[in-house]
Amino acid sequence: MGQTIAEKILSNSAGRVVTAGDFVEAAIDVAMIHDITGPLAVKTLYEITDRVWDRTKVIMLFDHQVPADSVDAAINHLELRKFAKREGILNYDVQEGVCHQVMVEKGHVLPGELVIGADSHTCTYGAVGAFATGVGSTDMGVALASGKLWFKVPDTIAFNVDGKLARRVYAKDIILTIIGDVGINGATYKACEFGGETVEHMDIANRMTLCNMAVEMGGKTGIVAPDEATAVFLEERSVDGDFTLGSDEDATKVTRRYTASEMVPVVAKPHQVDNVVPVTDVEGYHIDQVFIGSCTNGRYEDLKAAAELLEGETVARGVRMIVVPASRTEYRRALKTGLIDIFTDSGALVEAPCCGPCMGGSFGILGPGEVGLSTSNRNFVGRQGSPWASVYLCSPATAAASAIDGVIADPRTH
Amino acid sequence: MTRSKAHITGRVWKFGDNVDTDAIIPGKYLVLNSSQDLAKHAFENVRPNFASQVIKGDIVVAGENFGCGSSREHAPLALKDNVGIVIARSFARIFFRNAIDIGLPVVECDTTEIEDGDILHVDLEKGKIYNETQKKEYTISPFPAFIRNIIEAGGLVPYIKNRAQLKSREARELETD
Numbered sequence A: 001m002g003q004t005i006a007e008k009i010l011s012n013s014a015g016r017v018v019t020a021g022d023f024v025e026a027a028i029d030v031a032m033i034h035d036i037t038g039p040l041a042v043k044t045l046y047e048i049t050d051r052v053w054d055r056t057k058v059i060m061l062f063d064h065q066v067p068a069d070s071v072d073a074a075i076n077h078l079e080l081r082k083f084a085k086r087e088g089i090l091n092y093d094v095q096e097g098v099c100h101q102v103m104v105e106k107g108h109v110l111p112g113e114l115v116i117g118a119d120s121h122t123c124t125y126g127a128v129g130a131f132a133t134g135v136g137s138t139d140m141g142v143a144l145a146s147g148k149l150w151f152k153v154p155d156t157i158a159f160n161v162d163g164k165l166a167r168r169v170y171a172k173d174i175i176l177t178i179i180g181d182v183g184i185n186g187a188t189y190k191a192c193e194f195g196g197e198t199v200e201h202m203d204i205a206n207r208m209t210l211c212n213m214a215v216e217m218g219g220k221t222g223i224v225a226p227d228e229a230t231a232v233f234l235e236e237r238s239v240d241g242d243f244t245l246g247s248d249e250d251a252t253k254v255t256r257r258y259t260a261s262e263m264v265p266v267v268a269k270p271h272q273v274d275n276v277v278p279v280t281d282v283e284g285y286h287i288d289q290v291f292i293g294s295c296t297n298g299r300y301e302d303l304k305a306a307a308e309l310l311e312g313e314t315v316a317r318g319v320r321m322i323v324v325p326a327s328r329t330e331y332r333r334a335l336k337t338g339l340i341d342i343f344t345d346s347g348a349l350v351e352a353p354c355c356g357p358c359m360g361g362s363f364g365i366l367g368p369g370e371v372g373l374s375t376s377n378r379n380f381v382g383r384q385g386s387p388w389a390s391v392y393l394c395s396p397a398t399a400a401a402s403a404i405d406g407v408i409a410d411p412r413t414h
Numbered sequence B: 001m002t003r004s005k006a007h008i009t010g011r012v013w014k015f016g017d018n019v020d021t022d023a024i025i026p027g028k029y030l031v032l033n034s035s036q037d038l039a040k041h042a043f044e045n046v047r048p049n050f051a052s053q054v055i056k057g058d059i060v061v062a063g064e065n066f067g068c069g070s071s072r073e074h075a076p077l078a079l080k081d082n083v084g085i086v087i088a089r090s091f092a093r094i095f096f097r098n099a100i101d102i103g104l105p106v107v108e109c110d111t112t113e114i115e116d117g118d119i120l121h122v123d124l125e126k127g128k129i130y131n132e133t134q135k136k137e138y139t140i141s142p143f144p145a146f147i148r149n150i151i152e153a154g155g156l157v158p159y160i161k162n163r164a165q166l167k168s169r170e171a172r173e174l175e176t177d
């Protein structure tokens, strides 16, 4: 019987052949903690033992509340800095940007690895062929202490996307369409394997957008079989890996098929990510704030797609537009290629790399009754501020077109 | 399993489907790390009177996919001090893991008939829930043995510690053999 990618990686990490449904204790290759979930994980670690299991396998950074936006946040940062120093682990501190972007772009994640992060969007790293999943602070604390963690080997759903995307339709539209189709609960505890011709032709940035949102349909992880594109991406980062990994033909999985050419720009309406409709259904809707950024869509490719529409245009009066590149690297690319000029010329605010308004805990918070349009991944009640605010999710191009028009707009008309 | 852990009696706070972690504890409170501080803001946006009116041992009952969203352990932690058990038709997996890991009991059961304010008695040993208000009885889906062991130990940390002690005892015994 053949195995899925998820089964292969967990078999390798558990040291025996396992199949979906098995409980395993698996060895962790890399663990990531950030400013919000880190303190509790560290507390748990020290309840169990007095040292990190392997200091070279733990990576820390601050991205959710940076630079510290409150005394409580500053205290968390202080404690974690002390921890990193004591243990001798790599700490990017506030300098590099959003955790998931940084982990992949710095080459900390390799195909075939088992990676955990104390953050639900850790599934993003599947874009380079790893089994990566978000865990809570106690799980993280136990992993930091022992290097091991228990898992139930997940079943796999293969999402096969074939064909070519139409103009101004992007990976974000694909993943929102899929989530709208299967629902917020549609892939609970499943490994979501993204494949097909469309995904094969995607760069790593767009694969990250797909994998990032696997958790929004309940997925344990999102994953794309590594290939030539993965190899080139990792070579640029001077790291190597197994690029032959893939699910066997006869592996057990459910397959769902989609046709990219039939897809249109979509938005997820408040207050649930699977509340997905074509953008044409909500054209002309009032907005107060547009946010382009986050681990879903804050990369150079996303900023470029938005800037293409914004070039020579201005953000409509009455609308605030906030652009937050996902990392320092992506910021610099955008700066050197003139994208930042385009944004600031248009009247957008460009902020330093971090999570920004995505989780409503830092800046760019929505007030009661306000409407936000966001390229991030969640629109739950209160996610970006007031519980009486509403958030629509969309691609960077839809966000830019809407910022120009001052209301939700179809990017194909620009 | 101690008696107090296996038997839980309390009043129901009923919620719907897809209660997400932002609803359980809003993002702005994630700078807080203690269960007492977090409990003050539990369900603040969706049931503003919850934190002030919840009585120790009360039961949270919900529909499908309870705890979807972020990996924040602050969510089960915000409930741990006051909530005796969370009963839902199904749970989002990270929340489910986190709850078990910190020793907050969670069980899956068809909750359609249970109503806000009902008094429930949960017997984890027998795998039964008695609805004392409605005079009805429901059966709980059993957990795999692996998870039962963690729950019985009181969470993942005590479980790991017990095992480590067991191992070092075995090692000592081997040495003295």
Ligand code: SF4
Binding pocket: A063, A064, A098, A099, A100, A119, A121, A294, A295, A296, A354, A355, A358, A359, A376, A377
């Ligand atoms: S950008 Fe948003 S979703 Fe991504 S890690 Fe930050 S808060 Fe979480």
